[in-house]
Amino acid sequence: MFILPGIALQAIGIDSNTIFLIFWVGFFFVTFFYQARLQSYMALNDISRGLNKLKVMKDKSRKEAIDYLVNVGKAPSDPTQRVDQFLDYVTIMPVDIDPAGLVGKIDHVVTTNNDRVRAEVGTLLGQGSPVTISISENLLEVATSLNMIHKIVRHFYLLGKKTNSYITLLQLQMLMPMIIQEADALLNAVDSFKLGQPVGDGIGPVIVSRYMAGKEKRAVAKDTVMAVAEYKGRKLYVLKADGPMAYVGQPGVAIKKIIEEMGVKPSAIVMIDAALKLEGEKTGEIAEGVGAAIGGIGVEKFQIEEAATKAKVPLYAILVKQSLLEAITVMRKEIAEAGDKAFQVLNRVIEEKTKEGDDVVVAGIGNTLGVAQ
């Protein structure tokens, strides 16, 4: 590339050392003044590739949801248009400038949204089995999440490109690996949901279902069931979401009802849930603690904390560690095997923290897909 100009320069009496000097000075100026532009260009390329990957994931999850509704759900008419409308449906969170009573408002909005999703799927499928309807709900939620992730990333990509904002692009480029990882986990969840396989998040319900097997079950809240069992002289009020549907139930409402409406005076509330592990922690590690072991938007956690505080009942937590991918895809052997250890820990906590004749509330928190009771 530089040979011809080099020969030309030598012809007019400029030697090779001067040529190298000119080259290095030129290189210095380009990198000094255009470095940000070059990096922006590389970031744009990088984000563009990630964005394409997200688009493929988004389209795949949408197609999987439509295929499931048609082939398994036996939708009477083509659900494509309805699904596309569903993907762009928004949930507007309540205003938080006056935080008093905010949890109740969030609960109201979220419950309205959940009811709408179920009604929408009911309209699409007509009469379907509860398991199929719940799986369809979950598949549509995955497709909606991936659609939203793609839209947000595309927004910042185009904004950065339009305004030539180096910092916007660089931040997005740095976040891309984590965004792709989360999107990939969501897409992987589709396979487990379609087949009705228990997911890692269902370890809490798997553990408490051991107490519930063969006992009479009753509904205590929406999609939530309870059974009364006995363990070493203690009366256990065991609750989980209604399986094997892909439900998470309303454990907050259920615990509140058990304490406030049924008049039970528990000596302890023990909650078992899956918890996201930190990098370096092993899958299936068990952690014990105090407090309400429940994730989500915070409404259920608030209700449980409020009911427990009012009744002065200690809250104990047993957590089974796993990654996000493991929590939303088919349960791994390490997690299933940790269930035995967690069950022993649960029994020990009940023995240590309560005495014979006490009432204890035991809640298995998580998605109950493929886990009945």
Added chain:
Amino acid sequence: MMSSVPGADKKSKLLVYTIEECPACGQKTKRAFTVGDYVTKDGAKCAKCSNQTRVSLVYAEGAKSS
């Protein structure tokens, strides 16, 4: 410059199993998962004591390379 977008993942193939456990003698049987299996579902008769088994676990593990 290295790309920050992860490439195609090298995912290990997972095989899903259903564990049927006999509530009477504790005998556990491992078989391949079939659609419709769920935890607490009634399984086959126990090979050891002929009691009704129950699905106690459904889990995935990596395929062993042969």
